Amino acid sequence: MTEAISEIGETRTGRVLFDARAGHDGDDAAPGRALRTAGGPRAPRPRRRRNWSLWIGLTILVTVLALSLWANVAPPFDPYDTVGGRLEAPNAVHWFGTDNIGRDVFTRVMQSGLLGLGTSASAAVGAELIGVVVAAVAISGGRVVQEIIMRFADAFLAIPGILIVLLLRVVLGAGTVQLIIAMVVLYIPSVIRVARGAMIEVNNSDFVVLARQQGVSRARIMFLYLIPNAYPTLLVQVANIASRIIVLEAALSYLGQGIQPPVPSAGRMLYENQVYMQPAPFLLVAPALVIFALATGWNLLADGLQRRLAQRKEGARA
Amino acid sequence: MHIGKKTGERTIAAIAGLVLTSLLVAGCGSAGAGDASNAAAGDSASVQKGGTLVWGSRSEPGNGGLDPYVASVYRSTAVLALTYETLVVKNDSGKIEPALATKWEQPDATTYRFTIRDGVKFSDGSALTLDDVVWSFKHHKEVNGAGDEALANLKDVKAVGDHDVEFTFSEPVPGFLNLISRRTGSYFIVKQGWYEKADSKTRQTKTVGTGPFTVSEWNHGVDLKLVKNKHYWEKGVPYLDGIDFKITGGDEQTLLSLVQQGSVDAAWFWDPELAAQAENAGFTKGKDQYTSARSLWIDPNYGNGALKDVRVRRAISEAIDREQLIKLGANGVGALSFATPPAFNELKKPGSSTPYYKYDPSDAKKLLKQAGAENLTISVTYGSDASSQTDVSILQLIAKQLSKVGVNLKLNGVPYSEVQNVFTTGADFPSELVWVVGTKGADAASSYHSWLDDSGKVSHWQGNADAEKAKSILAQARKESDSAKRAKLLDQLNEEVADKVLILNPLATPLDTQLWSSKVHGFSTDSEDARANLKYTWIEH
Numbered sequence: 001m002t003e004a005i006s007e008i009g010e011t012r013t014g015r016v017l018f019d020a021r022a023g024h025d026g027d028d029a030a031p032g033r034a035l036r037t038a039g040g041p042r043a044p045r046p047r048r049r050r051n052w053s054l055w056i057g058l059t060i061l062v063t064v065l066a067l068s069l070w071a072n073v074a075p076p077f078d079p080y081d082t083v084g085g086r087l088e089a090p091n092a093v094h095w096f097g098t099d100n101i102g103r104d105v106f107t108r109v110m111q112s113g114l115l116g117l118g119t120s121a122s123a124a125v126g127a128e129l130i131g132v133v134v135a136a137v138a139i140s141g142g143r144v145v146q147e148i149i150m151r152f153a154d155a156f157l158a159i160p161g162i163l164i165v166l167l168l169r170v171v172l173g174a175g176t177v178q179l180i181i182a183m184v185v186l187y188i189p190s191v192i193r194v195a196r197g198a199m200i201e202v203n204n205s206d207f208v209v210l211a212r213q214q215g216v217s218r219a220r221i222m223f224l225y226l227i228p229n230a231y232p233t234l235l236v237q238v239a240n241i242a243s244r245i246i247v248l249e250a251a252l253s254y255l256g257q258g259i260q261p262p263v264p265s266a267g268r269m270l271y272e273n274q275v276y277m278q279p280a281p282f283l284l285v286a287p288a289l290v291i292f293a294l295a296t297g298w299n300l301l302a303d304g305l306q307r308r309l310a311q312r313k314e315g316a317r318a
Numbered sequence: 319m320h321i322g323k324k325t326g327e328r329t330i331a332a333i334a335g336l337v338l339t340s341l342l343v344a345g346c347g348s349a350g351a352g353d354a355s356n357a358a359a360g361d362s363a364s365v366q367k368g369g370t371l372v373w374g375s376r377s378e379p380g381n382g383g384l385d386p387y388v389a390s391v392y393r394s395t396a397v398l399a400l401t402y403e404t405l406v407v408k409n410d411s412g413k414i415e416p417a418l419a420t421k422w423e424q425p426d427a428t429t430y431r432f433t434i435r436d437g438v439k440f441s442d443g444s445a446l447t448l449d450d451v452v453w454s455f456k457h458h459k460e461v462n463g464a465g466d467e468a469l470a471n472l473k474d475v476k477a478v479g480d481h482d483v484e485f486t487f488s489e490p491v492p493g494f495l496n497l498i499s500r501r502t503g504s505y506f507i508v509k510q511g512w513y514e515k516a517d518s519k520t521r522q523t524k525t526v527g528t529g530p531f532t533v534s535e536w537n538h539g540v541d542l543k544l545v546k547n548k549h550y551w552e553k554g555v556p557y558l559d560g561i562d563f564k565i566t567g568g569d570e571q572t573l574l575s576l577v578q579q580g581s582v583d584a585a586w587f588w589d590p591e592l593a594a595q596a597e598n599a600g601f602t603k604g605k606d607q608y609t610s611a612r613s614l615w616i617d618p619n620y621g622n623g624a625l626k627d628v629r630v631r632r633a634i635s636e637a638i639d640r641e642q643l644i645k646l647g648a649n650g651v652g653a654l655s656f657a658t659p660p661a662f663n664e665l666k667k668p669g670s671s672t673p674y675y676k677y678d679p680s681d682a683k684k685l686l687k688q689a690g691a692e693n694l695t696i697s698v699t700y701g702s703d704a705s706s707q708t709d710v711s712i713l714q715l716i717a718k719q720l721s722k723v724g725v726n727l728k729l730n731g732v733p734y735s736e737v738q739n740v741f742t743t744g745a746d747f748p749s750e751l752v753w754v755v756g757t758k759g760a761d762a763a764s765s766y767h768s769w770l771d772d773s774g775k776v777s778h779w780q781g782n783a784d785a786e787k788a789k790s791i792l793a794q795a796r797k798e799s800d801s802a803k804r805a806k807l808l809d810q811l812n813e814e815v816a817d818k819v820l821i822l823n824p825l826a827t828p829l830d831t832q833l834w835s836s837k838v839h840g841f842s843t844d845s846e847d848a849r850a851n852l853k854y855t856w857i858e859h
Contacts, residue, residue: 080718086646100591101646101711174702174731256702260731262714272707274571275591 054304071110131191383522655826702731
């Protein structure tokens, strides 16, 4: 008989691992079902359900990437030039129609996809790299350093993100690189918070304690143990932040403060074309789809990575 | 064919009667209408008095509210134009006409004398006095000091006898009448007693003027209500009991929805595309008044000074396809323009013979090659706020057009306040070019002041030989009192500026597009977009 107390329970017959959430979290195992009994007969290995989130997310992102690469490497039309009439409805030549100054919407939308992917990925990775190092410094630097860094991060997190980015835009000026820098700055505190949480667990583990006792330097511990062991959690966060950047960039572009014209950006296209909502609604559909695809793609990828991570943890415990 | 005697007499009598009736109707029409005659004359017989006109507006009066000495935003001055009046006004042909002054004379080059209309009352029922007129101008000068365009050289203004006011200047001010006639300007006649007693908030939210309407209520961000000035001096008008400006908080999409739902009787749109959609919804579109010159102001000394070379500037001018900008960028609602927008009807308009206005990319390439600037990179700073969408489309087109001759134009979008800062403080240009959305000033010569004149706040042409001739013509025009000669000089100036490309003028557009429903009668746009004809407007009940 087993008692599903929590994820890990004890029975009279030995230590048993339970998955109390099984059945709710996508695992085939029934709630309370014993996965493996230490010292008892070996339980059959649970059959893992396919990680659909991961694969769908990846498929969406790769598709957008492929189409965007095509539109950038061999664009059907010059995305900046007047190649058709004004506000042409979608047709065989211009698949998504033309905008108010006769530019091909398909080419522009697809080019915006690469920019969206590039901006979101580079800003998320940038924030992650800096945030992780700062978090590691906070943990390795002792209580005072940690308090200062964490309170600063908390204070930063209390300010609305869009306001911070708008202020940074004023300081840094317009431009795609400046936009990426602003996004990096915005998300560093979130990364610090999550990375610190992940690293504290590692920092208190036996092997790190042992390494410390053996006189391994703080820097070595940071780069050899803390950061590498926290990376799976941080990978999930990269995808998560990227999806948020997609939406934020769209909002900024909508406010006229995102990627600057004439460079195609889906958010900016929404902003520019809103006045044509009635005579040419197709102008809004295409960029909205790209934003939706990118945000959904990154979100599903994050979700999938998280599930994969959970499965690995379960595997490790087993 | 035989016509009986009686029948013939009846026919002759009928024709005579018809002719007489026509003459009488025509006579009545011209006698009663005065200046504007105009719009309402055609259906004056069926005028329905009373009712409130609901006018949809994206925004409300801005900084300074309705204080005639402080307000400068167009939305403010457009409301002031309905509640306060000037001594004289300029008609659509550019001719000065009576308003609060019935006549005027210029005894010598430095003196103007105006005869003030009898029986004029402010909206609070008190009579307009000569002292109010004198005080209004004195106070204007006090507020604006040396920067007062019309009154900087004013020595004295005083009442003469019972009806006249006389202005004496230390030197001739040929643009004086133009400047004080602007309906959307600031040379309004204000009631001294009220203004001096009122606190700042009252001055900015209430009006006591001699105009056909007066402000009754202003709920910020919601609506601004005007009621008829019962004491208005022009008998029989306004026909309306009031005007409600319904404010949509900066959102023109909402404004369009109100038009389509029939919730407003009239509206003004900034965006030409939304105006076109409002027209499709059955509203009548007013005549486009090209009051706004969209210009690229040049700092030839910026960076490596590439724009110092006149060949480079000419190449850029020739590389701009102005017709395409009008057709696509401005949705067809645009016109060729000099620095003086086409709404200055007294001046010549640019055409095919205007130097370097014709789209000629091959000549542009040749000029760039001669100048050794085949791969030129320059940038333009512009206001990228939500209201600048039309400008952004135009600038993107210009950037692409210039790229075809090898000029890389970088677009540097900044909050409009930063652009404004350049003009108000005279700060350095942030790039070679700055995109300026101009409005028609009171005097055509003022279109040149700030960027060409050495004393102008943003002039970058000091010491540049290319600008000397233009400056000399401008100086002559400023001194010329004869309006015809002055217009001729300004025409010469426009040609000279186009030839040396001291400023780039891609096009002009209306600042606003005004539209109204079929219920609205007697309204037409005026050359200042001041909605001056609202006093002759009536609505079907």
